[in-house]
């Protein structure tokens with residue numbers, strides 16, 4: 001119900017109440033007034049009758065009293081006037097006129113107790129007021145009643161009954177009440193009309209503000225309220241319009257900026273405010289995600305965290321993260337949440353020919369949600385899914401101007417639209433993730449290059465320094481030996497001097513290749529110095545170590561290094577020491593291997609020498 005209606009209803013009810021009260025009060029007042037004024041009239045008339053009868057008695061015309069009483073009834077509204085004698089008067093003067101003896105019940109009681117009685121009756125619709133007043137004998141009056149009447153002081157001599165018609169009075173009263181009620185009704189109607197005029201703008205403005213708020217809740221702040229008055233209500237309308245205009249402009253600006261950041265245009269039918277809130281939430285979550293992954297140590301942690309996010313927040317459980325390696329290769333970093341999982345959703349060909357990956361080749365997202373079949377490399381596992389085939393969406397992540405990673409999302413055709421809606425939100429995360437991934441990648445590359453010898457690709461001395469603690473801890477825990485083989489090319493300086501530095505490099509790289517091939521995966525090979533290589537063999541005894549060293553020596557001796565214009569043969573000398581047999585410390589054992597190498601050189605080169613303590617004593621001054 002509108003405010004206007006409520007107000008009208010309320011005023012209407014108040015009006016009915018007021019009119020009813022007024023009517024009631026008028027009727028009660030009329031009745032009281034009628035009784036009071038009629039009582040006075042009856043008493044006056046009774047006194048006139050008494051005076052007249054007394055005068056008639058004195059002047060001796062008491063016989064004419066009948067005419068007097070009849071003439072009295074000619075007075076307007078005086079219906080009846082009669083006198084009755086008390087038994088005392090009857091005893092003294094006889095019964096009198098016939099009608100003076102006929103006493104009704106009221107008159108009999110008045111004659112008996114001397115108390116006047118009044119009553120208001122209704123006689124066939126006519127209101128009649130009747131009063132019966134006793135005549136009391138008294139010696140105090142003029143004339144003295146007791147002079148003529150042989151009765152005692154205070155005795156009841158008779159009673160007079162007067163009946164007045166109140167019909168005319170009633171008509172006047174009703175007319176007056178009707179006039180008053182009409183006047184009051186008119187005033188109330190005018191009051192209701194006035195109130196409606198006042199309330200009207202309040203109701204209209206409230207309704208308009210209500211509609212405006214409903215539109216605003218749907219994200220539409222274009223609505224305005226019509227300002228109907230210049231009073232407080234008009235002010236409310238004007239201020240509401242200002243507020244909504246401010247919100248509209250603010251939302252438009254926020255929406256525009258957020259849209260730029262998201263690259264997502266809000267759709268016509270969606271709640272603009274809700275869409276903007278969602279986008280701001282997305283941006284804030286992505287910024288928080290970025291802050292978190294910046295503190296992650298490795299790319300693997302980042303991929304793991306992003307995979308978790310895809311599953312938990314976006315409901316995507318099938319995905320692949322690939323990373324480019326060199327110009328041609330892609331490596332699967334995580335598949336369906338499994339770090340290092342194998343290529344599952346694409347033709348494995350993309351791993352060795354990365355250009356067969358459309359996202360990697362083009363550097364643009366590949367939307368297989370809207371265009372199924374756009375990429376031939378996509379290999380959905382079709383088994384049992386013909387009714388709900390799979391779709392994919394691939395994002396390239398640009399790092400240093402080229403595609404550094406490819407993120408592939410896979411979903412069912414039924415869920416394709418839902419994923420499509422989430423793509424802009426996922427893209428924000430990817431945008432935040434790209435520079436962090438790149439930074440981590442650079443850090444890892446830098447770290448790797450710091451531990452690697454660029455020319456031979458072998459680990460360098462720094463790597464050994466970092467790795468040695470792990471190596472020794474493992475050996476102690478497993479209670480195994482380590483054999484240290486210090487390998488040095490013989491007369492290498494001559495190669496440089498004779499053929500030049502480039503040929504020297506070629507020989508060093510060739511030697512690194514021979515050593516790599518001769519060793520097991522668990523063995524450690526380090527380019528220790530210029531033409532010096534250290535091999536750490538694990539879980540081996542002295543004979544085994546010497547056998548490996550001899551094998552290496554022979555391999556090198558029999559190898560022909562290809563150089564410009566022919567081949568070159570070189571030999572190596574190898575010193576062997578065992579940890580912990582020769583020393584309790586790794587670095588001392590290394591020194592002993594070097595001592596043995598020195599001895600091998602001394603003894604003519606192209607040989608393997610096992611360290612013995614006497615070598616250390618003999619050469620103590622040298623070392």
Ligand SMILES: Nc1nc2c(ncn2[C@@H]2O[C@H](COP(=O)(O)OP(=O)(O)OP(=O)(O)O)[C@@H](O)[C@H]2O)c(=O)[nH]1
Pocket residue numbers: 488489490491492493494496500501502503504505508529530531601605
């Ligand atoms: N081409 C090239 N030469 C290097 C490299 N590192 C060290 N050398 C050279 O290796 C040679 C080592 O020579 P020396 O230590 O005198 O020993 P050697 O000539 O091998 O003789 P012996 O070890 O006594 O058999 C030096 O001429 C260095 O310049 C490198 O990376 N490339």
